[in-house]
Amino acid sequence: MRIQIESTRIKRQKNFNGLRLFVISSVLLLLSQLAKIIAAKNPELVERYFSRGIYPFTSRIQTSFSNLFPFSLYEILIMLLVVYGLYRIVRLFRSISQRNFKTEGIRFLIHVYLFVSAGLFLFQFLWSLNNYRVPLKDQLGLTVKETSIEDLADTYKALIKSANETRALLSETQDTVSHPFKTKTVLTSAWMGYSQLAPEYPIFHGNRIRVKGLIFSRIQTISGYGGVYSFFTGEPNINVEPPLVTLPHTACHEIAHQMGITLEDEANYAGFLACINHPDVLFKYSGYLSALTFVGNSLYQQSPDLHRELSQLISDDIKSDQHQISLFWEKYENKAASDVADKVNEIYLKSNNQPEGMKSYGKFVDLLIADYLKDGII
Template sequence: MRRKGLKIRVGWITLVVLVVIIKVISANSEWVERYFTYGLYPVITTVLRFLLGWIPFSIGDILYILVIIGAVYKVIRLIKLIRRKQFSKQYAYRFIGKAVFLILLVYVIFYGSWGLNYSRQGIASQLQLSEQEYSTSDLDTLVGLLSNRLNGQAQLLKPAMRDSFKSKQNLFFNASLLYKIAGTKYPFLSYKGYSVKPSLFSYLGNYMGFQGYYNPFTGEAQVNTTVPASVAPFVASHEIAHQLGYAKESEANFVGFLACRLHPSVHFKYSVYFDMYHYAVRELAFADSLKAKSYDSTLHPRAKKDIADYIEFYKKYRNPIEPYIDRMYSYFLKANNQPKGRRSYNEVVTWLIAYYKKYGKEVI
């Protein structure tokens, strides 16, 4: 019994020390960038991708399913104990202690394997970009550039091009290939050993409002493969950006943009401009709704149809639970250096404006 008690105390002390270390490191973005993002993290993610990337289904999703089953079992057992009046104070203390220990363990694994990237210097440091407030005029310029690019790609896009990416494996392989291409221009985007997979929760994801997610426990990028074809390539590239250590949603969006625009496929280029236009015109609508509508009216018929299909797709899945899930996710983002919550995705507009202001409009 003494040996067991000693192990428990050592376990608690170790976890608490690791939590403190993570908090101290996360307070210094330079340390995170140097010692974690380009130190420990590449080793962790590369090993995970090579170990699990070859498996055709998501190990991470199966892990989540097992956790959910375990949690449901524990809750049912707890309810039975309460009904039988067997829920003593001693049991309650043990239950709370185990729950806190588990939360600390998940915290350490999550931030120690990936989450510290929320505190890195990121793309601003790598491209010498300044994250500044932008004017309505800056936004207008960006939307004009994106609408021109989107219309240009829409003109080139043929149905056969989209059909060639109906194969999930072809889509995922090309998404990983685009980072190999991007890595020749931006060395910090080099990518080895891809691990991109269809989510086992794809249909459920439509009701919950997600298009993809990264599993930091297994290093897998999951894509909701039921989303419209107009956004699927960009979703895959966004999730790979998370694999590369860009944890913040605005940065993952921007990195996805940098990579997708270099891909030889018209479908991939169209997808990135479709998404970026959506983010930018939405921001413009807050400042000048008439101007935003005028841009929408000048879009290529292909883009107009895709926007209508996209809206119709998500209308089918609206439900009373989604806003609560949305709110919880916003709290999670705010707790991880993204104060705008869900609107953090839209902050890619800040990076796009800073990028064209520094390197010229042709980079858009």
């Protein structure tokens, strides 16, 4: 009799724990969605209290800790989650033979619900509310307008000139050849570009940030991506397999995310600014090369003939670099994997204040042209 009572008590306790986890999960989910709704309508409040208040404090703690490790904590976290997920699934299937599938199934669903709710809560309050801050163009005093083909062509010519000049300097030092030591230098020194910008633009900071090279870079390569920012560990992570000349801009792009610049076009532009202000010529060239690619693609869509004419001004060294980059991505192209990755990214971007989806990356061109117009470069 005593055993039966004890068994009933334990069962009730488990049911209570399950209900408690369900309630906690629901509260976390509600808070995260409520914060998102409020933030979307109040960019000034987000900027003042989160982006320049809470976020710099929490992200500095995260990044200071992750800087202690030369490897990516993000990758370790992903592996642990995969192992735990497999454990829960195996346990669920084992429950069939033990005749407690219903109980284990409910427990499994509650844990999934808790994981998703807690993940969304942390995502919002550790990083994603920055999606609703005051736009970067307003903070830097840029006037973005509808792009004319003349402005696009003038920007393309200006970028060709700058890229040709910086590439010529690299040709003298052979700094475009991929090597583990050079890759490590990119990872450890990318932050220095922002240290040059911080005195003029308060939105940036000059704190040391160690960019992590992904051990499983091949997964990103097959998916067609160059980097990822981990909001949980405060780490900018990059795919280290692509040609060396592309890595500096990718690294600076991911650092921009660490600084709370979440929108992809803004991160591309911030990364460009950091690169061209970096003391290392390789970074300068990487910034110009990336901008040249984006602007060139945009010009080609509007006027293939004009794009073809102006592209004749590009040096042979740059054309060789562009060819090597194309060959690299073609070699590892996996349409199925990249389509899935693009679809997931499209959904993510559109649900986080980037209605253009994947096209958001290309809107970097509008910011760049506004910058060049403001500075009188074109």
